[in-house]
Amino acid sequence: MARADPLGLIGTTIAEKYAMEAVVGEGGFAVVYRATHVLWKRPVAVKVFKALGDVPPADRARLLEEFIREGALLAELSERSAAIVQARDIGTVNIGGTESIPYMVLEWLEGDTLEAVLEKERAEGIPHRTLEEAVRLLEPVAHALALAHSKGIAHRDVKPANVFVLGHPRANETSVKLLDFGIAKVVSDVQKAAGAFSKTAGNATSFTPLYGSPEQFNRQVGATGPWTDVFALALLTNDLITGREGLEGDDIVQLAFSSGNPQRRPTPRTYGATVSDAVEQVFARAVAVPPAERYQTAGEFWNALRSAIGLSAMMGRMSSLPGMAASDVVRDSSLAVALTRADSGPKANAITVDAPMVGPSAGTTALEPVNKSWGPALIIGGLTIALALAGILAAMHFLGDSTPSDAPVPIPSAGVASASSALSSSSSAPPGAIVPATALRDAGSCAAGMVRIPGGDFFMGSDDKAALDNERPAHPVHLEPYCLDATETTVDAYVACSDSGKCLRAAKENDWPKITPEESKYLDPLCNANKQKEHHDHPVNCVSWDQAKAFCEVSGSRLPTEAEWEFAARGSDGRVYPWGDEAPNATLLNACGKECGAWQLASKIQVGMMYPSEDDGFPATAPVKRFPKGQTKFGNFDMAGNVWEWTADVYATYPKESASKPRVMNPAGPSEAGLESGKPKARVIRGGAFNGSVASWVRPTFRYFDLPEKKSYGIGFRCARSL
Numbered sequence: 001m002a003r004a005d006p007l008g009l010i011g012t013t014i015a016e017k018y019a020m021e022a023v024v025g026e027g028g029f030a031v032v033y034r035a036t037h038v039l040w041k042r043p044v045a046v047k048v049f050k051a052l053g054d055v056p057p058a059d060r061a062r063l064l065e066e067f068i069r070e071g072a073l074l075a076e077l078s079e080r081s082a083a084i085v086q087a088r089d090i091g092t093v094n095i096g097g098t099e100s101i102p103y104m105v106l107e108w109l110e111g112d113t114l115e116a117v118l119e120k121e122r123a124e125g126i127p128h129r130t131l132e133e134a135v136r137l138l139e140p141v142a143h144a145l146a147l148a149h150s151k152g153i154a155h156r157d158v159k160p161a162n163v164f165v166l167g168h169p170r171a172n173e174t175s176v177k178l179l180d181f182g183i184a185k186v187v188s189d190v191q192k193a194a195g196a197f198s199k200t201a202g203n204a205t206s207f208t209p210l211y212g213s214p215e216q217f218n219r220q221v222g223a224t225g226p227w228t229d230v231f232a233l234a235l236l237t238n239d240l241i242t243g244r245e246g247l248e249g250d251d252i253v254q255l256a257f258s259s260g261n262p263q264r265r266p267t268p269r270t271y272g273a274t275v276s277d278a279v280e281q282v283f284a285r286a287v288a289v290p291p292a293e294r295y296q297t298a299g300e301f302w303n304a305l306r307s308a309i310g311l312s313a314m315m316g317r318m319s320s321l322p323g324m325a326a327s328d329v330v331r332d333s334s335l336a337v338a339l340t341r342a343d344s345g346p347k348a349n350a351i352t353v354d355a356p357m358v359g360p361s362a363g364t365t366a367l368e369p370v371n372k373s374w375g376p377a378l379i380i381g382g383l384t385i386a387l388a389l390a391g392i393l394a395a396m397h398f399l400g401d402s403t404p405s406d407a408p409v410p411i412p413s414a415g416v417a418s419a420s421s422a423l424s425s426s427s428s429a430p431p432g433a434i435v436p437a438t439a440l441r442d443a444g445s446c447a448a449g450m451v452r453i454p455g456g457d458f459f460m461g462s463d464d465k466a467a468l469d470n471e472r473p474a475h476p477v478h479l480e481p482y483c484l485d486a487t488e489t490t491v492d493a494y495v496a497c498s499d500s501g502k503c504l505r506a507a508k509e510n511d512w513p514k515i516t517p518e519e520s521k522y523l524d525p526l527c528n529a530n531k532q533k534e535h536h537d538h539p540v541n542c543v544s545w546d547q548a549k550a551f552c553e554v555s556g557s558r559l560p561t562e563a564e565w566e567f568a569a570r571g572s573d574g575r576v577y578p579w580g581d582e583a584p585n586a587t588l589l590n591a592c593g594k595e596c597g598a599w600q601l602a603s604k605i606q607v608g609m610m611y612p613s614e615d616d617g618f619p620a621t622a623p624v625k626r627f628p629k630g631q632t633k634f635g636n637f638d639m640a641g642n643v644w645e646w647t648a649d650v651y652a653t654y655p656k657e658s659a660s661k662p663r664v665m666n667p668a669g670p671s672e673a674g675l676e677s678g679k680p681k682a683r684v685i686r687g688g689a690f691n692g693s694v695a696s697w698v699r700p701t702f703r704y705f706d707l708p709e710k711k712s713y714g715i716g717f718r719c720a721r722s723l
Contacts, residue, residue, distance in 0.1 A: 007031055007048055007095055013038065014093050018046055018105060034108070040656055043108035044088065049101060077181055081147050082468065083140030085109065085164065085177045109177065114236075115160035117169045122243060131268075131275065131309055134240035135302075137174060138163075138233070144178045145233065145298035149226035155181055156224055158232035159211040159246070160239065166465075173466075210246035211235050214260040214289050221260065222291040230294050230301045234286035235266055237305070242271040262289050278308040312597045312609055446483035447555075450721065451635045453564070455481040457663065458572040460563055461654055462701040471701045473659035477563050479666055484560055484568045485718035487624035487637045488539035488645065491528045494551060495536075502554045505529065507542040511711040522603040526620050526713035537623040539643045539716040545683045545708035548646045552719035559648040560720035561668045562684045562703070569632055569639040569687070569700035576699060578632045578639040584695050586614035588630040589641030590622040591692040610693050620713070621690055640698035643716035644685040651682040651705035682707055689714040 003023035010033070013019045018035040024045070025032040033046045075087040089105035129137065141163055145155060155162075155178070162179040207216045213231035215221040235246050247266055249255040258266065267283040268275045275283075282304045288294045295301035303313045446452045459474040461467075497503035506529040510520060527542035528535040543551075545559075552558050560568070569578045579588055586593050591610040599605075599619040616622070625637045632639050649669030658664070669684070682705040688698035691714065696702060706715065 005031075007050060009033060009048065009093070009095075014046065014103065015089070015091055018044065018089075020046065035105075045106040045108050046103055047106060048093065048103040077144075077148055077151075077153070081140075081144045082175075083144040083177055084147075084181055085179050086469075109164050109166060111164055111166040113161050113179075114163035114165055114169075114176065117165050118160055118239065118245075121169075128243045128273075129240045131237075131241050131279065132311075134237050135306065135309065135311070136172070137169070137176065137240065138237060139302075140176050141178050141236075142233065142298050142302035144181075145226075145229050146302065148181065149229070149297035149299065152226070153181075154224060154226050155229050155232075156216075157207050157211075158229050158236060159208045160236060161208070163236070175466075208246075209252045209255045212247070212255065212259055213291075215291055217256040217259055221289070225291070226297045227291045227294045229298055230286050230296070233298055233301065234283055238266060238268055238271060238273075238283065241268060241275075242273045244271045260289055265289075276308065279305070282308050312612060313600065446721065446723075449486055450483040450719075451486045451568075452723075453479075453482050453484050453568050453634055455479040455567075456572055458567055458570070459574065460566055460667070460701075462699075463659075464701075466696060467701065468696075468703075470653050470703050473654060473656065475654060475658035475661070476663035477567075477665075477667055478663050479563060479567050481723045482560075482564055483557075483721040483723060484564065484634075484636060485720070486635060488643060488716045488718050489548075489551065490537055490624055491532055491540045492536045494540040494543070495532055497551050497554055503551050504547055506540050506547070507711045509711075510542060510713055511709075512707075519605075522605055523713055527711075528621060535621065535623075538621045539624060539638070541621065541643050541713050541716045542711045543716070544711050545646050545706075548717035549648075552717075555719065557719035557721040559646055559717060561666075562647045562649040562686065563667045564720055565639075565645065565647050565686045566700050568634060568636055571633050573633075575633075578636070578700060579630045584640070584698055585611055586616035587627070589627055589688075589698060590616050590618050590638070590690045591641045591688065591698065592690070595619045596691055610695060610698075618690060639687055639700070641688050641692060642690055643687075644689050644704065644712075644714055645687045646715060646717040647684045647686055649684045651684045651703075685715060 003026070005023050006026065009020045009031075010022060011020065014035070017038050019038050020033050020035050022034045023031060024034050030047050030049045033048065035044050035046045036042070037044055072090075075090075078084040078086040086107040087104060088107065090102070092100045092102050094100050141158070145158070148155065157180060158178075164177045164179055165174060166176065167174045209217070211232045213224070213228045215224050215228060239245055247255045247258040249258045258264070264270060265284055265287050267280055267287060269280050282301070285293065285304075286295055286301050295304065306313065455478075457476065457478050460477040461474045462471045463474045464471075491506075494503065494506055498505045506527070508527050508529045509524045510527065515523075524530070528538050528540060529542060549559055575581060577584065577588075582588070584591060593609055593611045594613070594615040595617060596619050597609045597612065616627075618626075621642055622638075624642070627638065627641070630640060631637055652670045684703060684705050686700075686703065688702070692698055697704075706712070
């Protein structure tokens with residue numbers, strides 16, 4: 001049955017691009033419509049905020065400005081965490097020909113709210129979740145809140161109705177998103193301006209009493225803030241394991257009493273659940289009446305809860321990252337996740353480019369807003385870089401707006417030896433070693449240490465449900481045959497080049513903007529130049545993009561294009577990982593397992609674990625070829641894990657129309673000439689690293705980027721050569 005349209009917008013087109021089709025929801029302060037972007041032909045959600053119409057005209061301009069600021073905040077946060085619904089546009093629309101009210105365009109989600117899920121499960125008598133299951137389901141929400149709290153931002157209305165479930169709610173891979181970030185503050189301001197703050201029945205409220213903290217009912221208790229979200233998140237977790245809803249009470253007076261009653265706190269044992277003393281203590285602190293006695297951020301609460309049930313600190317889930325002021329950029333995108341420190345709260349860093357991205361979760365790292373700059377936050381190197389995110393997430397670098405070229409340019413052929421000069425190569429060259437261009441046997445053969453990639457047709461990128469926006473759309477590409485190093489360039493090979501005077505030395509220290517002394521203390525020893533003998537067969541790291549490019553050119557090679565890297569990692573068969581479709585484990589790649597978790601505890605750098613019950617044997621980088629089961633179909637090693645790998649391409653998102661255009665021949669990304677003068681030209685990196693904590697980050701289609709001058713313990717490279 002079709003819903004009524006209180007604003008009369010169905011059948012109209014907003015801003016000449018959003019065709020309004022149906023009402024899908026209505027609350028006290030907004031109506032949500034399903035619409036179609038008329039150019040992209042993709043569904044979006046349009047939330048129209050009718051509550052502003054109750055505000056006196058004298059206050060409306062100020063509140064509209066506040067709404068726009070909150071919309072920008074949501075866009076910034078959503079571009080850093082895949083767990084926050086993505087904001088794509090904002091504007092105003094005239095209602096009845098005169099009244100202008102604001103709207104926000106959000107990503108379209110297929111699924112249901114956690115509130116609806118829990119109602120259905122209760123009706124069907126489905127057993128409550130275990131605490132471990134509840135933690136797994138709500139982990140993205142905790143990541144998203146940790147990201148926001150790291151920037152001093154509170155949600156203020158965390159509840160089941162604001163958690164959206166994508167996929168089957170009981171599946172291991174179910175993902176969730178947090179809705180309505182920042183809206184509670186706008187509604188509160190609207191209520192104050194309209195003189196409606198004291199009303200409770202039949203009016204919009206800036207928080208939901210069933211999940212309200214003491215300070216929301218009574219401001220004399222204290223101010224609202226991140227600790228307010230901690231209270232609600234604890235109640236939400238309690239819901240999942242007890243089957244109860246929020247606070248006890250049938251009306252707002254009873255709920256207020258329940259929220260602030262020091263004699264009976266809303267903890268698992270109070271509601272009849274059997275939990276350990278440690279777990280009960282964590283919940284008791286999270287729902288303490290005085291705000292100062294609670295955990296001050298979601299990151300602190302969630303890590304304490306995980307610890308109480310025997311889990312490591314929460315995994316970094318970030319997403320993409322939007323535009324931030326250059327002054328806000330700190331630390332390292334090589335961690336791309338909002339890292340939660342043991343001695344402090346999550347920190348955040350950002351990076352921006354011309355398009356949206358999305359990413360995977362424990363601090364933060366994963367988007368696609370309209371006309372926004374961003375990039376995913378992931379674990380490339382290692383500290384908190386918030387986002388999960390993104391969200392990645394996560395320390396990111398500010399790239400600023402850039403305008404990618406609409407069309408890819410051909411692969412450069414410079415540096416390729418001619419067939420007449422090609423000679424037989426030595427089969428004794430070490431993995432990743434420099435092989436002179438003259439070592440080529442003929443134009444159809446590859447030098448020792450390289451694998452011949454036959455080329456062919458494939459779909460670059462992914463339209464998979466789990467794919468991030470910067471992986472979309474899958475688009476047809478054709479590659480000519482080429483050669484690619486079987487392994488990542490090793491310390492031995494790079495030292496030989498630097499000793500010859502043809503390459504700069506690899507750094508013994510990490511180098512990125514605003515790296516702190518504490519970060520350097522724990523991360524600099526991971527630069528393999530510090531252990532040239534012991535790590536002679538490990539991938540070289542702590543080298544900039546220019547250093548990697550120069551090394552390849554010495555041997556008559558070049559860095560691979562992004563398309564070449566992806567094709568070598570997955571071929572034409574669309575496999576999920578370089579080795580096939582099997583989920584990552586400690587026999588397939590060097591990522592973050594128990595060994596990495598132990599290092600995290602010792603260093604206070606916590607990024608989570610990809611396979612927490614397994615040990616791959618290497619807390620940092622591993623020797624190349626150490627994971628033969630993870631080889632690609634062509635024979636390349638370590639295309640997932642160990643270190644991220646520089647590619648030749650300047651970063652930009654894929655053009656939306658590329659999916660429907662003719663197959664592109666040998667794409668090489670946007671031309672530098674097409675980028676705005678003076679803007680940093682971020683370079684694409686692929687493949688994940690040894691500290692990768694999320695499986696999606698090691699998919700061949702997963703994309704990340706960094707500034708070319710970056711030197712990180714998490715980034716290395718391999719070389720390619722045209723045939």
